[in-house]
Amino acid sequence: MESSIDPRASIQRAVVLVSGGMDSAVTLALAHEQGYACHALSVAYGQRHASELIAAERITHEFAVAEYKIVQVDLRSIGGSALTADIAVPEQGGAGIPVTYVPARNTIMLAIALGWAEVLGANAIFCGVNAVDYSGYPDCRPDFIAAFERLANLATKAGVEGAGIHVHAPLIRLSKADIVREGLRLGVDFAITVSCYQADVDGRACGHCDACRLRAQGFAEAGVADPTRYV
Amino acid sequence: MESSIDPRASIQRAVVLVSGGMDSAVTLALAHEQGYACHALSVAYGQRHASELIAAERITHEFAVAEYKIVQVDLRSIGGSALTADIAVPEQGGAGIPVTYVPARNTIMLAIALGWAEVLGANAIFCGVNAVDYSGYPDCRPDFIAAFERLANLATKAGVEGAGIHVHAPLIRLSKADIVREGLRLGVDFAITVSCYQADVDGRACGHCDACRLRAQGFAEAGVADPTRYV
Numbered sequence: 514m515e516s517s518i519d520p521r522a523s524i525q526r527a528v529v530l531v532s533g534g535m536d537s538a539v540t541l542a543l544a545h546e547q548g549y550a551c552h553a554l555s556v557a558y559g560q561r562h563a564s565e566l567i568a569a570e571r572i573t574h575e576f577a578v579a580e581y582k583i584v585q586v587d588l589r590s591i592g593g594s595a596l597t598a599d600i601a602v603p604e605q606g607g608a609g610i611p612v613t614y615v616p617a618r619n620t621i622m623l624a625i626a627l628g629w630a631e632v633l634g635a636n637a638i639f640c641g642v643n644a645v646d647y648s649g650y651p652d653c654r655p656d657f658i659a660a661f662e663r664l665a666n667l668a669t670k671a672g673v674e675g676a677g678i679h680v681h682a683p684l685i686r687l688s689k690a691d692i693v694r695e696g697l698r699l700g701v702d703f704a705i706t707v708s709c710y711q712a713d714v715d716g717r718a719c720g721h722c723d724a725c726r727l728r729a730q731g732f733a734e735a736g737v738a739d740p741t742r743y744v
Numbered sequence: 745m746e747s748s749i750d751p752r753a754s755i756q757r758a759v760v761l762v763s764g765g766m767d768s769a770v771t772l773a774l775a776h777e778q779g780y781a782c783h784a785l786s787v788a789y790g791q792r793h794a795s796e797l798i799a800a801e802r803i804t805h806e807f808a809v810a811e812y813k814i815v816q817v818d819l820r821s822i823g824g825s826a827l828t829a830d831i832a833v834p835e836q837g838g839a840g841i842p843v844t845y846v847p848a849r850n851t852i853m854l855a856i857a858l859g860w861a862e863v864l865g866a867n868a869i870f871c872g873v874n875a876v877d878y879s880g881y882p883d884c885r886p887d888f889i890a891a892f893e894r895l896a897n898l899a900t901k902a903g904v905e906g907a908g909i910h911v912h913a914p915l916i917r918l919s920k921a922d923i924v925r926e927g928l929r930l931g932v933d934f935a936i937t938v939s940c941y942q943a944d945v946d947g948r949a950c951g952h953c954d955a956c957r958l959r960a961q962g963f964a965e966a967g968v969a970d971p972t973r974y975v
Contacts, residue, residue, distance in 0.1 A: 585817065585821075590813060590816075593859075593862065593863030614901070616858070616860075617855055618859070620858055620899045621852065624848055625817070625848070628848030628851070629847075651898065651899055652899045652900075657899055660895040663894075665851075667885070667888045668848060668850070668891075669882055
């Protein structure tokens with residue numbers, strides 16, 4: 514006698530935003546550990562550091578994702594950031610919101626993730642935003658994530674007719690050292706991740722930008738050798 | 745003696761989402777009437793009805809916009825809608841959310857508008873969503889717009905450090921007949937707008953899809969001759 518239970522019905526699907534950096538790699542590892550079928554999503558928004566996307570695909574191979582998709586959105590046509598326009602990447606962060614901030618980037622990436630989640634019937638979105646090291650970025654704060662989750666449940670069939678969508682930002686309150694430790698526990702190969710804002714085509718880091726400094730500090734504070742490949 | 749007042753400082757800038765359809769044309773006309781310098785934005789998301797974008801550009805010429813931009817985002821790679829995947833456009837709407845609903849489309853388009861608004865220093869975003877005729881679309885309701893505005897003010901420099909961003913949806917509670925009347929008052933040339941979900945390359949409408957039916961009803965109820973060009 515055949516079972517009338519659809520084995521797929523019990524699968525919990527998640528869309529996981531994967532940028533190629535260390536934070537989203539750890540986030541993917543956490544979603545995988547929690548038993549989600551992970552649909553990894555990278556958003557190619559015209560970023561200066563395109564080698565991140567190569568790293569992103571490698572990371573998805575490590576955690577046997579159900580699917581990997583790159584969606585293109587041309588944020589260069591909007592500009593306004595050192596990552597998408599002809600503005601130099603600074604070597605030292607100052608006060609306020611840094612020029613590497615990309616206007617509305619996280620809103621746009623989460624919105625695309627929401628669209629894919631709705632198509633898949635996924636009830637979870639994971640993203641690796643972190644409020645500690647990136648306190649200057651307005652769209653990395655817990656209030657922002659909570660507001661996006663509220664929006665997601667008003668914007669979609671899943672929210673209106675279904676079980677709702679939960680937006681997970683499991684690293685949001687962790688330090689970079691905590692993220693390093695969590696990644697090591699989960700078996701993340703940090704050597705294949707790329708955090709640098711201006712990595713070269715082979716994914717080698719500059720060692721000077723804010724992202725490089727924060728990453729190096731994380732390994733130092735966690736007391737772990739830094740596997741980053743520098744130019 | 746030169747004035748120390750920057751004339752640009754008093755200009756109120758708005759990003760106006762313009763799809764090429766009649767609703768967004770009337771919305772642009774309203775933003776223009778209210779004295780905003782209008783930065784018109786179309787999002788090319790892989791829609792079936794690409795002739796809408798040709799119409800959008802024509803409409804922006806009618807209202808002397810400050811700038812017109814098309815941003816590409818590839819929603820075909822996500823699919824899930826009759827407008828972006830190989831799903832037939834229905835001739836008659838049924839109950840519930842129709843297959844022409846594009847998952848998270850309005851969230852994605854507003855997010856891109858938000859990014860551009862932030863780059864421009866615009867404090868307003870206008871969109872032509874309408875809750876009356878499109879009651880089946882979750883992302884056309886007043887609650888959705890309010891939630892997006894709240895998100896916008898948490899997501900951006902303008903919200904955190906500046907004067908805030910207001911999201912205007914001036915048609916949200918109007919009937920299609922009201923929109924026709926408002927457009928005529930404002931001098932909108934409806935003949936150049938394209939609402940049809942499957943218009944041909946010259947922008948001629950099918951006359952059968954939900955969008956065509958609602959549009960034709962609007963002209964009929966307003967007691968106005970329908971200027972739509974049909975195939």
